[in-house]
Amino acid sequence: MAEYIELKSRGVLSVSGPDARKFLQGLISNDVEKVSPERAIHAAFLTAQGKYLFDFMIAEVGDALLLDCEAGRLVDFQKRLKLYKLRSDVTVEDVSATFTVLAMTGDDTTEALGIAAEAGAAKAVDGGAVFTDPRHAGLGARAIVETEKLAGFIAASGLTEGTLETYDLARIKLGVPDGSRDMQLEKTVLLEAGFDELNGVDWKKGCYMGQELTARTKYRGLVKRRLMPVRILDGEMPAPGTPVMRDEREVGEIRSGSGTMALAMLRVAVLEDLEHAVLSAGGSTILPVKPDWATF
Template identity: 50%
Template sequence: MATGAAGYAVLEHRGVVAVSGEDRAAFLQGLVSNDMLRVNESRAAYALFLTPQGKFLHDFTMVDSGGALLLDPETERRADLLRRLKMYKLRSKIALEDRADRMRVAVAFGTGALEALGLQAEAGAAVGFGGGLAFTDPRLPGLGARLFLPADGLEAALEGAGLTRRDGAEYDRLRLSLGVPDGSRDLVPEKSIPLENRLDALNAISWDKGCYMGQELTARTKYRALIRKKLFPVTIDGPLPEAGTPVTLDGKEIGELRSGRDGVALALLRLEEANRAAEAGLSLKAGDSGLSPRTPEWDTTP
Protein backbone atom coordinates (compact mmCIF):
# COMPACT_ATOMS: atom_id res chain seq x y z
CA MET A 1 0.00 0.00 0.00
CA ALA A 2 1.17 3.52 -0.72
CA THR A 3 2.54 5.35 2.29
CA GLY A 4 -0.23 7.94 2.35
CA ALA A 5 -3.17 5.57 1.87
CA ALA A 6 -5.83 5.45 4.58
CA GLY A 7 -5.34 2.78 7.23
CA TYR A 8 -5.78 2.04 10.90
CA ALA A 9 -3.74 0.79 13.85
CA VAL A 10 -4.67 -0.35 17.35
CA LEU A 11 -2.89 1.55 20.13
CA GLU A 12 -2.00 -1.20 22.58
CA HIS A 13 -0.29 1.32 24.88
CA ARG A 14 -3.59 3.13 25.48
CA GLY A 15 -6.58 1.71 27.38
CA VAL A 16 -10.14 2.94 28.01
CA VAL A 17 -11.45 3.98 31.42
CA ALA A 18 -14.94 5.35 32.07
CA VAL A 19 -16.29 8.00 34.43
CA SER A 20 -20.07 7.65 34.63
CA GLY A 21 -22.82 9.16 36.78
CA GLU A 22 -24.66 12.46 36.87
CA ASP A 23 -21.71 14.36 38.36
CA ARG A 24 -19.13 13.07 35.87
CA ALA A 25 -18.52 16.37 34.05
CA ALA A 26 -18.52 18.47 37.21
CA PHE A 27 -16.16 16.01 38.91
CA LEU A 28 -13.58 16.14 36.13
CA GLN A 29 -14.04 19.89 35.62
CA GLY A 30 -12.16 20.60 38.84
CA LEU A 31 -9.36 18.14 38.08
CA VAL A 32 -8.36 18.25 34.41
CA SER A 33 -6.94 21.04 32.27
CA ASN A 34 -9.65 21.29 29.62
CA ASP A 35 -13.26 22.46 29.79
CA MET A 36 -15.60 19.52 30.42
CA LEU A 37 -18.62 21.65 29.48
CA ARG A 38 -17.50 21.40 25.86
CA VAL A 39 -17.22 17.61 25.83
CA ASN A 40 -20.19 15.60 24.57
CA GLU A 41 -21.05 12.86 22.06
CA SER A 42 -20.24 15.14 19.12
CA ARG A 43 -17.17 16.86 20.60
CA ALA A 44 -14.03 15.23 22.01
CA ALA A 45 -11.18 16.96 23.83
CA TYR A 46 -7.60 16.41 24.92
CA ALA A 47 -6.70 17.06 28.56
CA LEU A 48 -4.06 16.72 31.25
CA PHE A 49 -4.16 15.60 34.85
CA LEU A 50 -1.47 17.60 36.64
CA THR A 51 0.12 17.75 40.06
CA PRO A 52 -0.87 20.69 42.30
CA GLN A 53 2.45 22.23 41.17
CA GLY A 54 1.34 22.09 37.51
CA LYS A 55 3.58 19.19 36.48
CA PHE A 56 2.50 16.39 34.12
CA LEU A 57 0.93 13.21 35.52
CA HIS A 58 -1.38 11.88 32.78
CA ASP A 59 -2.71 12.87 29.36
CA PHE A 60 -5.71 11.49 27.49
CA THR A 61 -8.36 12.22 24.91
CA MET A 62 -11.97 12.05 26.14
CA VAL A 63 -15.49 11.97 24.78
CA ASP A 64 -18.97 11.38 26.24
CA SER A 65 -20.67 8.17 25.18
CA GLY A 66 -23.85 6.59 26.51
CA GLY A 67 -23.81 8.41 29.84
CA ALA A 68 -20.10 7.93 30.51
CA LEU A 69 -17.01 9.98 29.82
CA LEU A 70 -14.45 7.74 28.13
CA LEU A 71 -10.74 8.49 28.60
CA ASP A 72 -7.69 6.78 27.09
CA PRO A 73 -4.76 6.96 29.54
CA GLU A 74 -1.60 4.95 28.98
CA THR A 75 -2.28 1.24 29.48
CA GLU A 76 0.48 0.64 32.02
CA ARG A 77 -0.45 3.79 33.97
CA ARG A 78 -4.24 3.70 33.94
CA ALA A 79 -4.39 2.10 37.41
CA ASP A 80 -2.49 5.12 38.74
CA LEU A 81 -4.99 7.50 37.11
CA LEU A 82 -7.94 5.58 38.54
CA ARG A 83 -6.33 5.62 41.99
CA ARG A 84 -5.84 9.36 41.85
CA LEU A 85 -9.40 9.96 40.65
CA LYS A 86 -10.76 7.86 43.52
CA MET A 87 -8.90 10.10 45.97
CA TYR A 88 -11.06 13.04 44.89
CA LYS A 89 -14.38 11.23 44.48
CA LEU A 90 -15.71 12.06 47.98
CA ARG A 91 -19.50 12.39 47.64
CA SER A 92 -19.60 12.96 43.90
CA LYS A 93 -22.21 10.81 42.16
CA ILE A 94 -19.84 9.04 39.83
CA ALA A 95 -18.51 5.56 39.10
CA LEU A 96 -15.02 4.74 37.86
CA GLU A 97 -14.49 1.72 35.64
CA ASP A 98 -11.60 0.16 33.75
CA ARG A 99 -12.94 -0.91 30.34
CA ALA A 100 -9.64 -1.91 28.76
CA ASP A 101 -10.72 -5.56 28.73
CA ARG A 102 -13.59 -4.92 26.33
CA MET A 103 -12.79 -1.67 24.51
CA ARG A 104 -9.83 -0.69 22.37
CA VAL A 105 -8.24 2.56 21.28
CA ALA A 106 -7.49 2.77 17.56
CA VAL A 107 -6.29 5.44 15.16
CA ALA A 108 -7.16 6.00 11.50
CA PHE A 109 -4.67 8.00 9.44
CA GLY A 110 -3.51 8.66 5.91
CA THR A 111 -5.20 10.24 2.91
CA GLY A 112 -8.98 9.86 3.13
CA ALA A 113 -9.08 8.41 6.66
CA LEU A 114 -11.33 11.12 8.11
CA GLU A 115 -13.68 10.98 5.15
CA ALA A 116 -13.96 7.19 5.45
CA LEU A 117 -15.29 7.66 8.98
CA GLY A 118 -17.63 10.53 8.12
CA LEU A 119 -15.51 13.08 10.01
CA GLN A 120 -14.66 16.69 9.31
CA ALA A 121 -11.06 17.92 9.55
CA GLU A 122 -11.98 19.87 12.67
CA ALA A 123 -10.19 19.07 15.93
CA GLY A 124 -12.45 17.06 18.24
CA ALA A 125 -15.39 16.51 15.85
CA ALA A 126 -16.99 13.17 16.86
CA VAL A 127 -19.48 10.71 15.36
CA GLY A 128 -20.87 7.34 16.36
CA PHE A 129 -19.07 4.46 14.66
CA GLY A 130 -18.89 0.69 15.01
CA GLY A 131 -20.70 0.53 18.34
CA GLY A 132 -18.40 3.21 19.75
CA LEU A 133 -17.15 6.63 18.73
CA ALA A 134 -14.73 8.06 16.19
CA PHE A 135 -13.36 11.59 16.45
CA THR A 136 -10.89 13.81 14.69
CA ASP A 137 -7.84 14.00 16.92
CA PRO A 138 -8.52 16.95 19.24
CA ARG A 139 -4.83 17.80 19.37
CA LEU A 140 -4.18 18.08 15.66
CA PRO A 141 -6.34 16.98 12.68
CA GLY A 142 -3.15 16.02 10.83
CA LEU A 143 -2.92 13.01 13.16
CA GLY A 144 -6.17 11.65 11.69
CA ALA A 145 -8.90 10.10 13.83
CA ARG A 146 -9.01 8.37 17.17
CA LEU A 147 -11.59 5.69 17.96
CA PHE A 148 -12.95 4.05 21.10
CA LEU A 149 -14.46 0.77 19.91
CA PRO A 150 -15.66 -2.56 21.33
CA ALA A 151 -12.84 -5.11 21.07
CA ASP A 152 -15.17 -7.56 19.34
CA GLY A 153 -15.79 -6.41 15.81
CA LEU A 154 -13.18 -3.65 15.73
CA GLU A 155 -11.37 -4.97 12.66
CA ALA A 156 -14.61 -5.67 10.79
CA ALA A 157 -15.92 -2.15 11.46
CA LEU A 158 -12.75 -0.40 10.33
CA GLU A 159 -12.11 -2.59 7.31
CA GLY A 160 -15.77 -2.22 6.37
CA ALA A 161 -15.10 1.53 6.17
CA GLY A 162 -12.35 0.86 3.64
CA LEU A 163 -9.40 1.12 6.04
CA THR A 164 -6.56 -1.40 5.97
CA ARG A 165 -4.63 -2.47 9.05
CA ARG A 166 -1.24 -0.78 9.27
CA ASP A 167 1.80 -1.20 11.47
CA GLY A 168 1.55 1.03 14.53
CA ALA A 169 5.11 2.17 13.81
CA GLU A 170 3.78 4.07 10.77
CA TYR A 171 1.44 6.08 12.96
CA ASP A 172 4.21 6.67 15.48
CA ARG A 173 6.44 8.06 12.75
CA LEU A 174 3.65 10.40 11.66
CA ARG A 175 3.27 11.62 15.24
CA LEU A 176 6.98 12.22 15.59
CA SER A 177 7.29 13.99 12.23
CA LEU A 178 4.52 16.37 13.32
CA GLY A 179 6.24 16.99 16.67
CA VAL A 180 3.45 15.67 18.93
CA PRO A 181 4.43 14.17 22.31
CA ASP A 182 2.88 10.93 23.58
CA GLY A 183 2.39 10.65 27.33
CA SER A 184 5.27 9.44 29.48
CA ARG A 185 7.28 8.46 26.40
CA ASP A 186 8.02 12.17 26.01
CA LEU A 187 6.83 13.77 29.25
CA VAL A 188 8.38 12.95 32.63
CA PRO A 189 5.69 12.38 35.30
CA GLU A 190 5.84 14.92 38.13
CA LYS A 191 8.53 16.91 36.31
CA SER A 192 7.43 18.01 32.81
CA ILE A 193 5.77 21.40 32.36
CA PRO A 194 2.88 21.47 29.86
CA LEU A 195 3.87 24.69 28.11
CA GLU A 196 7.47 23.54 27.61
CA ASN A 197 6.03 20.61 25.67
CA ARG A 198 3.73 22.80 23.53
CA LEU A 199 0.60 21.19 24.99
CA ASP A 200 -1.19 24.53 25.06
CA ALA A 201 -0.86 24.68 21.25
CA LEU A 202 -2.26 21.13 21.10
CA ASN A 203 -5.55 22.23 22.68
CA ALA A 204 -4.84 20.63 26.07
CA ILE A 205 -5.60 23.69 28.20
CA SER A 206 -8.64 25.90 28.63
CA TRP A 207 -7.54 29.35 29.78
CA ASP A 208 -11.02 30.50 30.80
CA LYS A 209 -12.58 27.50 32.59
CA GLY A 210 -11.58 28.42 36.13
CA CYS A 211 -9.73 26.35 38.69
CA TYR A 212 -8.40 22.84 38.20
CA MET A 213 -5.48 20.90 39.62
CA GLY A 214 -2.28 22.77 38.78
CA GLN A 215 -4.13 25.70 37.16
CA GLU A 216 -2.47 28.50 39.12
CA LEU A 217 1.10 27.58 38.24
CA THR A 218 0.19 26.74 34.64
CA ALA A 219 -1.36 30.19 34.21
CA ARG A 220 1.60 31.85 35.91
CA THR A 221 3.98 30.12 33.51
CA LYS A 222 1.99 31.49 30.55
CA TYR A 223 1.41 35.05 31.67
CA ARG A 224 4.86 35.62 33.11
CA ALA A 225 6.54 34.15 30.02
CA LEU A 226 8.60 31.72 32.06
CA ILE A 227 9.33 29.33 29.18
CA ARG A 228 13.04 28.62 28.71
CA LYS A 229 12.78 25.20 27.01
CA LYS A 230 10.50 23.68 24.39
CA LEU A 231 9.93 20.34 22.71
CA PHE A 232 11.15 20.22 19.10
CA PRO A 233 10.83 17.61 16.34
CA VAL A 234 14.33 16.78 15.13
CA THR A 235 15.74 14.98 12.12
CA ILE A 236 18.52 12.56 13.02
CA ASP A 237 21.65 12.04 10.94
CA GLY A 238 23.07 8.76 12.17
CA PRO A 239 21.86 5.99 14.49
CA LEU A 240 18.94 6.75 16.80
CA PRO A 241 20.27 7.63 20.28
CA GLU A 242 18.43 6.32 23.34
CA ALA A 243 15.75 8.46 24.96
CA GLY A 244 17.36 10.62 27.62
CA THR A 245 20.60 11.11 25.66
CA PRO A 246 21.93 14.66 26.25
CA VAL A 247 21.77 17.03 23.29
CA THR A 248 24.67 19.44 22.82
CA LEU A 249 25.54 22.51 20.74
CA ASP A 250 29.24 23.34 20.39
CA GLY A 251 29.92 20.95 23.26
CA LYS A 252 27.42 22.61 25.61
CA GLU A 253 24.45 20.58 26.85
CA ILE A 254 21.18 22.26 25.83
CA GLY A 255 18.60 19.50 26.31
CA GLU A 256 17.82 15.82 25.94
CA LEU A 257 16.31 13.43 23.44
CA ARG A 258 12.86 11.92 23.98
CA SER A 259 11.12 9.25 21.85
CA GLY A 260 12.11 8.59 18.24
CA ARG A 261 12.23 6.15 15.31
CA ASP A 262 13.25 5.97 11.66
CA GLY A 263 15.33 9.13 11.62
CA VAL A 264 12.88 11.41 13.46
CA ALA A 265 12.56 12.14 17.16
CA LEU A 266 11.51 14.69 19.75
CA ALA A 267 13.93 16.61 21.93
CA LEU A 268 13.41 19.03 24.79
CA LEU A 269 15.82 21.88 24.08
CA ARG A 270 16.73 25.25 25.50
CA LEU A 271 14.72 27.64 23.37
CA GLU A 272 17.38 30.27 22.69
CA GLU A 273 20.05 27.81 21.53
CA ALA A 274 17.63 25.67 19.51
CA ASN A 275 16.29 28.70 17.63
CA ARG A 276 19.82 29.89 16.96
CA ALA A 277 20.78 26.48 15.60
CA ALA A 278 17.69 26.32 13.39
CA GLU A 279 18.22 29.81 11.97
CA ALA A 280 21.93 29.28 11.33
CA GLY A 281 21.59 25.72 10.06
CA LEU A 282 23.80 24.40 12.85
CA SER A 283 23.72 20.70 13.72
CA LEU A 284 23.16 19.61 17.28
CA LYS A 285 24.71 16.43 18.64
CA ALA A 286 23.24 13.50 20.58
CA GLY A 287 25.75 10.72 21.07
CA ASP A 288 27.40 10.15 17.70
CA SER A 289 24.47 11.52 15.69
CA GLY A 290 23.61 14.95 14.36
CA LEU A 291 20.22 16.54 15.06
CA SER A 292 18.43 19.26 13.09
CA PRO A 293 15.56 20.91 15.03
CA ARG A 294 12.56 22.71 13.60
CA THR A 295 9.53 24.45 15.04
CA PRO A 296 6.25 22.56 14.44
CA GLU A 297 4.08 24.32 11.86
CA TRP A 298 1.02 24.10 14.16
CA ASP A 299 2.63 26.06 17.01
CA THR A 300 2.22 29.76 16.35
CA THR A 301 3.07 30.87 19.89
CA PRO A 302 6.16 33.09 20.28
Protein backbone atom coordinates in the same frame (compact mmCIF):
# COMPACT_ATOMS: atom_id res chain seq x y z
CA MET B 1 -6.08 5.07 1.59
CA ALA B 2 -7.12 5.19 5.24
CA GLU B 3 -5.21 2.85 7.56
CA TYR B 4 -5.81 1.76 11.13
CA ILE B 5 -3.31 0.93 13.86
CA GLU B 6 -4.40 -0.81 17.04
CA LEU B 7 -2.84 1.12 19.91
CA LYS B 8 -2.09 -1.69 22.34
CA SER B 9 -0.27 0.72 24.64
CA ARG B 10 -3.57 2.49 25.37
CA GLY B 11 -6.26 1.61 27.87
CA VAL B 12 -9.71 3.03 28.58
CA LEU B 13 -11.20 4.43 31.78
CA SER B 14 -14.93 5.06 32.05
CA VAL B 15 -16.11 7.97 34.19
CA SER B 16 -19.87 7.93 34.64
CA GLY B 17 -22.62 9.03 36.98
CA PRO B 18 -24.56 12.28 37.62
CA ASP B 19 -21.45 14.12 38.84
CA ALA B 20 -19.01 12.83 36.19
CA ARG B 21 -18.46 16.13 34.39
CA LYS B 22 -18.32 18.25 37.53
CA PHE B 23 -15.87 15.78 39.04
CA LEU B 24 -13.45 15.89 36.09
CA GLN B 25 -13.86 19.62 35.54
CA GLY B 26 -12.08 20.43 38.79
CA LEU B 27 -9.18 18.12 38.03
CA ILE B 28 -8.11 18.44 34.40
CA SER B 29 -6.65 21.09 32.12
CA ASN B 30 -9.37 21.23 29.47
CA ASP B 31 -13.11 22.00 29.56
CA VAL B 32 -15.14 18.81 30.02
CA GLU B 33 -18.30 20.69 29.09
CA LYS B 34 -17.04 20.77 25.50
CA VAL B 35 -17.28 16.98 25.25
CA SER B 36 -20.33 15.74 23.34
CA PRO B 37 -21.17 13.08 20.74
CA GLU B 38 -19.85 15.63 18.21
CA ARG B 39 -16.71 16.70 20.09
CA ALA B 40 -13.76 15.00 21.82
CA ILE B 41 -10.96 16.72 23.71
CA HIS B 42 -7.38 16.18 24.87
CA ALA B 43 -6.47 17.08 28.45
CA ALA B 44 -3.97 16.52 31.25
CA PHE B 45 -4.07 15.69 34.95
CA LEU B 46 -1.37 17.56 36.88
CA THR B 47 0.21 17.61 40.29
CA ALA B 48 -0.93 20.34 42.67
CA GLN B 49 2.29 22.13 41.65
CA GLY B 50 1.25 22.12 37.99
CA LYS B 51 3.59 19.40 36.71
CA TYR B 52 2.61 16.63 34.28
CA LEU B 53 1.20 13.31 35.54
CA PHE B 54 -1.20 11.95 32.88
CA ASP B 55 -2.73 13.02 29.57
CA PHE B 56 -5.64 11.47 27.69
CA MET B 57 -8.43 11.88 25.14
CA ILE B 58 -12.04 12.14 26.32
CA ALA B 59 -14.98 11.02 24.17
CA GLU B 60 -18.63 10.60 25.09
CA VAL B 61 -20.01 7.10 24.55
CA GLY B 62 -23.52 6.44 25.78
CA ASP B 63 -23.84 7.74 29.34
CA ALA B 64 -20.12 7.65 30.05
CA LEU B 65 -17.05 9.73 29.38
CA LEU B 66 -14.34 7.40 28.06
CA LEU B 67 -10.72 8.35 28.70
CA ASP B 68 -8.16 6.98 26.23
CA CYS B 69 -4.98 6.84 28.35
CA GLU B 70 -1.68 4.98 28.80
CA ALA B 71 -2.43 1.34 29.57
CA GLY B 72 0.71 0.82 31.62
CA ARG B 73 -0.18 3.67 33.96
CA LEU B 74 -3.96 3.26 33.98
CA VAL B 75 -4.16 1.64 37.43
CA ASP B 76 -2.25 4.54 38.98
CA PHE B 77 -4.44 7.08 37.14
CA GLN B 78 -7.61 5.34 38.32
CA LYS B 79 -6.39 5.34 41.93
CA ARG B 80 -5.53 9.04 41.80
CA LEU B 81 -8.94 9.93 40.36
CA LYS B 82 -10.67 7.94 43.09
CA LEU B 83 -8.76 9.88 45.74
CA TYR B 84 -10.73 12.97 44.71
CA LYS B 85 -14.11 11.26 44.45
CA LEU B 86 -15.17 12.07 48.03
CA ARG B 87 -18.97 12.28 47.99
CA SER B 88 -19.33 12.78 44.25
CA ASP B 89 -21.83 10.45 42.60
CA VAL B 90 -19.36 9.13 40.05
CA THR B 91 -17.97 5.73 39.01
CA VAL B 92 -14.41 5.38 37.70
CA GLU B 93 -13.97 2.00 36.01
CA ASP B 94 -11.28 0.30 33.94
CA VAL B 95 -13.06 -0.85 30.75
CA SER B 96 -9.93 -1.73 28.78
CA ALA B 97 -11.11 -5.32 28.46
CA THR B 98 -14.23 -4.08 26.68
CA PHE B 99 -12.85 -1.36 24.40
CA THR B 100 -10.02 -1.09 21.86
CA VAL B 101 -8.29 2.16 20.88
CA LEU B 102 -7.34 2.73 17.22
CA ALA B 103 -5.38 5.42 15.42
CA MET B 104 -6.30 6.01 11.78
CA THR B 105 -4.15 7.80 9.22
CA GLY B 106 -4.11 8.56 5.52
CA ASP B 107 -5.06 11.40 3.20
CA ASP B 108 -8.75 10.46 3.11
CA THR B 109 -9.13 9.26 6.72
CA THR B 110 -11.70 11.75 7.94
CA GLU B 111 -13.67 11.46 4.69
CA ALA B 112 -13.75 7.66 5.02
CA LEU B 113 -14.97 7.98 8.60
CA GLY B 114 -17.54 10.66 7.88
CA ILE B 115 -16.13 13.28 10.26
CA ALA B 116 -14.83 16.80 9.73
CA ALA B 117 -11.09 17.28 9.28
CA GLU B 118 -11.08 19.54 12.34
CA ALA B 119 -9.28 18.68 15.57
CA GLY B 120 -11.77 17.12 18.00
CA ALA B 121 -14.65 16.61 15.54
CA ALA B 122 -16.44 13.41 16.60
CA LYS B 123 -19.35 11.13 15.91
CA ALA B 124 -20.88 8.05 17.49
CA VAL B 125 -20.40 4.65 15.84
CA ASP B 126 -21.81 1.27 16.72
CA GLY B 127 -20.16 0.38 20.01
CA GLY B 128 -18.12 3.53 20.49
CA ALA B 129 -16.92 6.84 19.07
CA VAL B 130 -14.58 8.08 16.35
CA PHE B 131 -12.96 11.52 16.33
CA THR B 132 -10.35 13.60 14.55
CA ASP B 133 -7.26 13.75 16.77
CA PRO B 134 -8.00 16.63 19.20
CA ARG B 135 -4.34 17.65 19.31
CA HIS B 136 -3.69 18.09 15.58
CA ALA B 137 -5.89 17.13 12.64
CA GLY B 138 -2.75 16.16 10.71
CA LEU B 139 -2.47 13.08 12.93
CA GLY B 140 -5.68 11.66 11.47
CA ALA B 141 -8.33 10.16 13.72
CA ARG B 142 -8.82 7.92 16.72
CA ALA B 143 -11.55 5.52 17.70
CA ILE B 144 -12.66 3.93 20.96
CA VAL B 145 -14.76 0.93 19.98
CA GLU B 146 -16.10 -2.12 21.77
CA THR B 147 -13.69 -4.93 20.94
CA GLU B 148 -16.47 -7.30 19.91
CA LYS B 149 -17.64 -4.76 17.32
CA LEU B 150 -14.17 -3.78 16.12
CA ALA B 151 -14.10 -6.00 13.01
CA GLY B 152 -17.43 -4.59 11.86
CA PHE B 153 -16.24 -1.01 12.36
CA ILE B 154 -13.04 -1.61 10.39
CA ALA B 155 -14.90 -3.26 7.52
CA ALA B 156 -17.62 -0.61 7.39
CA SER B 157 -15.01 2.16 7.29
CA GLY B 158 -12.97 0.49 4.53
CA LEU B 159 -9.77 0.61 6.58
CA THR B 160 -6.60 -1.37 5.90
CA GLU B 161 -4.02 -2.22 8.55
CA GLY B 162 -1.08 0.15 8.92
CA THR B 163 2.05 0.06 11.06
CA LEU B 164 2.78 1.64 14.42
CA GLU B 165 6.19 2.76 13.16
CA THR B 166 4.63 4.83 10.36
CA TYR B 167 2.13 6.39 12.76
CA ASP B 168 4.81 7.14 15.35
CA LEU B 169 6.99 8.84 12.74
CA ALA B 170 4.07 11.04 11.63
CA ARG B 171 3.41 11.98 15.27
CA ILE B 172 7.04 12.91 15.89
CA LYS B 173 7.29 14.98 12.69
CA LEU B 174 4.31 16.99 13.92
CA GLY B 175 5.92 17.47 17.33
CA VAL B 176 3.10 15.79 19.26
CA PRO B 177 4.18 14.17 22.56
CA ASP B 178 3.21 10.61 23.47
CA GLY B 179 2.55 10.69 27.21
CA SER B 180 5.33 9.67 29.57
CA ARG B 181 7.57 8.69 26.65
CA ASP B 182 8.07 12.38 25.99
CA MET B 183 6.99 14.18 29.17
CA GLN B 184 8.73 13.62 32.49
CA LEU B 185 6.44 12.76 35.37
CA GLU B 186 6.18 15.51 37.98
CA LYS B 187 8.70 17.64 36.06
CA THR B 188 7.30 18.72 32.66
CA VAL B 189 5.15 21.86 32.48
CA LEU B 190 2.34 21.61 29.91
CA LEU B 191 3.44 24.59 27.87
CA GLU B 192 6.89 23.04 27.40
CA ALA B 193 5.14 20.20 25.55
CA GLY B 194 2.93 22.37 23.31
CA PHE B 195 -0.35 21.82 25.15
CA ASP B 196 -1.43 25.40 24.47
CA GLU B 197 -1.11 25.17 20.69
CA LEU B 198 -2.18 21.50 20.64
CA ASN B 199 -5.56 22.18 22.25
CA GLY B 200 -4.83 20.60 25.63
CA VAL B 201 -5.56 23.61 27.88
CA ASP B 202 -8.67 25.76 28.21
CA TRP B 203 -7.78 29.22 29.55
CA LYS B 204 -11.38 30.25 30.24
CA LYS B 205 -12.59 27.32 32.35
CA GLY B 206 -12.75 27.41 36.12
CA CYS B 207 -10.08 26.24 38.53
CA TYR B 208 -8.43 22.85 38.21
CA MET B 209 -5.52 21.18 39.92
CA GLY B 210 -2.24 22.77 38.84
CA GLN B 211 -3.92 25.71 37.11
CA GLU B 212 -1.97 28.40 38.94
CA LEU B 213 1.46 27.37 37.65
CA THR B 214 0.09 26.66 34.16
CA ALA B 215 -1.43 30.15 33.92
CA ARG B 216 1.62 31.85 35.42
CA THR B 217 3.88 30.08 32.92
CA LYS B 218 1.80 31.42 30.03
CA TYR B 219 1.18 34.98 31.13
CA ARG B 220 4.66 35.65 32.48
CA GLY B 221 6.44 34.02 29.54
CA LEU B 222 8.28 31.53 31.75
CA VAL B 223 8.71 28.74 29.20
CA LYS B 224 12.44 28.01 29.06
CA ARG B 225 12.32 24.65 27.26
CA ARG B 226 10.27 23.24 24.39
CA LEU B 227 9.65 19.74 23.10
CA MET B 228 10.66 19.81 19.43
CA PRO B 229 11.14 17.38 16.54
CA VAL B 230 14.76 16.83 15.56
CA ARG B 231 16.09 15.20 12.39
CA ILE B 232 18.98 12.74 12.66
CA LEU B 233 21.40 14.03 10.02
CA ASP B 234 23.99 11.30 10.54
CA GLY B 235 24.65 8.50 13.00
CA GLU B 236 22.30 6.19 14.89
CA MET B 237 19.05 7.08 16.64
CA PRO B 238 20.06 8.30 20.13
CA ALA B 239 18.42 6.43 23.01
CA PRO B 240 15.76 8.24 25.07
CA GLY B 241 17.48 10.25 27.78
CA THR B 242 20.60 10.97 25.71
CA PRO B 243 21.85 14.51 26.42
CA VAL B 244 21.70 16.97 23.51
CA MET B 245 24.86 19.04 23.19
CA ARG B 246 25.77 22.29 21.46
CA ASP B 247 29.53 22.44 21.38
CA GLU B 248 30.45 21.42 24.95
CA ARG B 249 27.21 22.63 26.57
CA GLU B 250 24.19 20.45 27.35
CA VAL B 251 21.05 22.06 25.90
CA GLY B 252 18.46 19.31 26.08
CA GLU B 253 17.55 15.63 26.07
CA ILE B 254 16.25 13.10 23.53
CA ARG B 255 12.82 11.59 24.13
CA SER B 256 10.95 9.21 21.76
CA GLY B 257 12.21 8.45 18.24
CA SER B 258 11.26 6.66 15.02
CA GLY B 259 13.04 6.37 11.68
CA THR B 260 15.22 9.43 11.26
CA MET B 261 13.19 11.69 13.58
CA ALA B 262 12.98 12.10 17.34
CA LEU B 263 11.49 14.45 19.88
CA ALA B 264 13.84 16.34 22.17
CA MET B 265 13.26 18.72 25.07
CA LEU B 266 15.47 21.69 24.16
CA ARG B 267 16.32 25.04 25.67
CA VAL B 268 14.32 27.79 23.96
CA ALA B 269 17.50 29.83 23.39
CA VAL B 270 18.74 27.11 21.03
CA LEU B 271 15.52 27.29 19.01
CA GLU B 272 15.75 31.03 18.43
CA ASP B 273 18.39 30.42 15.75
CA LEU B 274 17.20 27.26 14.04
CA GLU B 275 19.14 27.94 10.86
CA HIS B 276 22.39 27.40 12.75
CA ALA B 277 21.14 25.07 15.50
CA VAL B 278 23.01 21.91 14.49
CA LEU B 279 23.36 19.84 17.65
CA SER B 280 24.71 16.45 18.67
CA ALA B 281 23.35 13.59 20.76
CA GLY B 282 25.24 10.39 21.54
CA GLY B 283 27.61 10.86 18.61
CA SER B 284 24.85 11.67 16.11
CA THR B 285 24.29 15.04 14.48
CA ILE B 286 20.74 16.38 14.84
CA LEU B 287 18.82 19.39 13.58
CA PRO B 288 15.69 20.86 15.27
CA VAL B 289 12.67 21.21 12.98
CA LYS B 290 10.04 23.71 14.09
CA PRO B 291 6.44 22.47 13.54
CA ASP B 292 4.07 24.86 11.76
CA TRP B 293 1.86 25.14 14.86
CA ALA B 294 4.61 26.28 17.26
CA THR B 295 4.20 29.93 18.25
CA PHE B 296 7.58 30.78 19.82
